[in-house]
Amino acid sequence: MRYLPHSDADRQAMLAAIGVGSIDDLFADIPKDLRVHGLDLPRAAGEMSVERTLGRLSARNVAASSVPFFVGAGAYKHHVPATVDHLIQRSEFLTSYTPYQPEITQGTLQVLFEFQTQIAHLTGMEVANASMYDGSTATVEAVLMAHRLTKRKKAVLSGGLHPQYRAVVESLSPMAGDTVEALPADPDATEDILASIDAETSCVVVQSPSVYGHLIDLAPIAAKAHEVGALLIAVFTEVVSLGLIEPPGAQGADIVVGEGQSIGNALSFGGPYVGLFATRQKFVRQMPGRLCGETVDAEGRRGFVLTLSTREQHIRRDKATSNICTNSGLCALAFTIHMTLLGQTGLARLARINHANAVKLAESLSALPGVTLLNDSFFNEFTIRLPGNAADIVERLVAKGVLAGVPASRLEPGKAELADLLIVASTEVNSDDDRAAFVAALSEVLA
Known part of the structure; x- marks a missing residue:
């Protein structure tokens, strides 16, 4: 038992200490129809045989780069320059993924300081931290x-x-005795969120562009929230949008959080990603996570340190601002390198290309019989209503070599009113041929 050293007696002792009768009892909360009851694999095989087997299994997937790809809803396919991967794999960065002994990793701290500066500029806020795990955890921390x-x-x-962001907030809030009022899904952008803000409200959480692609005017929401002493938390999942739309900070947001995957980080089967977090200077002492500051040493030389580290490792647990004890350091580095390569002008140009591509696709799709565009305004993502079940139509489009988007029902299972909605994203990687292939395939499927 080279790799599994525990004996039967060891396992029984551990199960008894936990209070369960068998290992299977540990998985009782997982529905039976979702459990994997063994894999059809040999007990042992040579390396080349294993590689061939895994290669055959991998070939059964439809890779994002192999077909026209229009999937978004929180994770987006963008072009990442080769320079990014080359630099983040340098040993100086790769081996100091996060600064546990911060003052001896000056290069990492300097990069994170630059990262914070970039995020502050992007969001229109005064201070940003050195990243969070992802956009959803950044939201609940906000x-x-x-x-x-x-x-x-x-x-x-x-x-x-985003329903998954909402789910994270709803999962953690009861542990602190907090109340969550989640408004119904809003694919048509008709909700009256102002009516839900009252004197008991701590914060209002609004995503723009929304999960359905709508651009939301945050200013009146911020005004109403501030009128009753509440805070506005602005959320985004597509950071490239900040190259074109007005920053949330300029619209009155008090805390801005979101996902930074689109810059420097590939889809990677769902992670790791990089959460972004920015706020007003006056709130900095309650900001979670790591914060890098600039200083000078005893000889007057420029240096970088972690500052205001009110995390559970450093102070009394009940006084900590969060239990975030690391940050997405390597992903933040990739973000910083890509953003530096783009610059302000390059980001704005990239955002305009994204928007133009999405407009072209939306116009072509909505011209098809039975297809309705739900958005009056959007960035690079929009929602269409199809004459049928969107999930079924997406599967038929996959068979035609097109990954068409995310059915809203996949994000909100069990809500029949969303069954015919498809969330579609089009970024700079989509060519005219890709868009034409999507329109042609959908036209055939709906015929």
């Missing part, structure tokens, strides 16, 4: 921060917030 600042417990979540 809600918890708002509760600390306002001394209130109620969070209002827009119906345009």
Whole structure:
């Protein structure tokens, strides 16, 4: 038992200590129809045989780069320059993924300082941290921060917030005794979120562009929130949009959070990604995570340190701002390198290309009989209503070599009113031929 050293007696002792009768009992919460009951694999095989077997299994997947790809809904396919991967694999960066002994990793700290500066500029805020795990955990940390600042417990979540982000907030909030008022799904952008803001509200969480692609005017929401002493948390999942639309900070947001995967980080089967977090200077002492600061040493030389580290490792647990004990250092580095290569002008140009590509596709798709565009305004993602079940239509389009988007029902299972909605994204990687292939395939499927 070279790799499994525990004996039967060891396992029984551990199970007894946990309080369960068998290992299978540990998986009782997973529905039986979702469990894997063994894999059809040999007990042992040579390396070349294993490589061939895994290669055959991998070939059964439809890779994002192998067909026209229009999937988004929180994770986006963008071009990442080869320079990014080359630089992040340098040993100086790769081996100091996160600064546990910070002052001896000056290069990493300097990069994170630059990263924070970029995020502050992008979001229109005054201070940003050195990254979070991803956009969803950044969102719930923002809600918890708002509760600390306002001394209130109620969070209002827009119906345009990504359902998976909402689920993370709803999962963690009860542990702190907090209340969550999640508004119904809002694919038509008709919700009246102002009516839900009252004197008990701690924060209002609004995503723009929303999960359905709608651009939301944050200014009136911020005004109403501030009128009753609440905070506005602005969320985004597509960071490239900040190269074209007005920054959330300029619209009155108090905390801005989101996902930075689109810059420097590939899809990677769902991670690792990089959460972004920015706020006002006056709130900095309640900001979770790591914060890099610039200073000088005893000889007057420029240097970088971690500062205001009010995490559970450093101070009394009940006084910590969060238990975030690391950051997505390597992903943040990739973000910083890509953003530096783009520059302000390059990011704006990239954003315009994304928007133009999405407009072309939306116009072509909505011209098909039975297809309706739900968005009056959008960035590079929009929602269409199809004359049939969107999930079924997507499967038929896969058979024609097109990954058409994300059915809304996949994000919101069990909601029949969303069954005919498809969320579609078009970025700079989509060519005219890709868009034509999508339109032609959908036209055939709907015929």
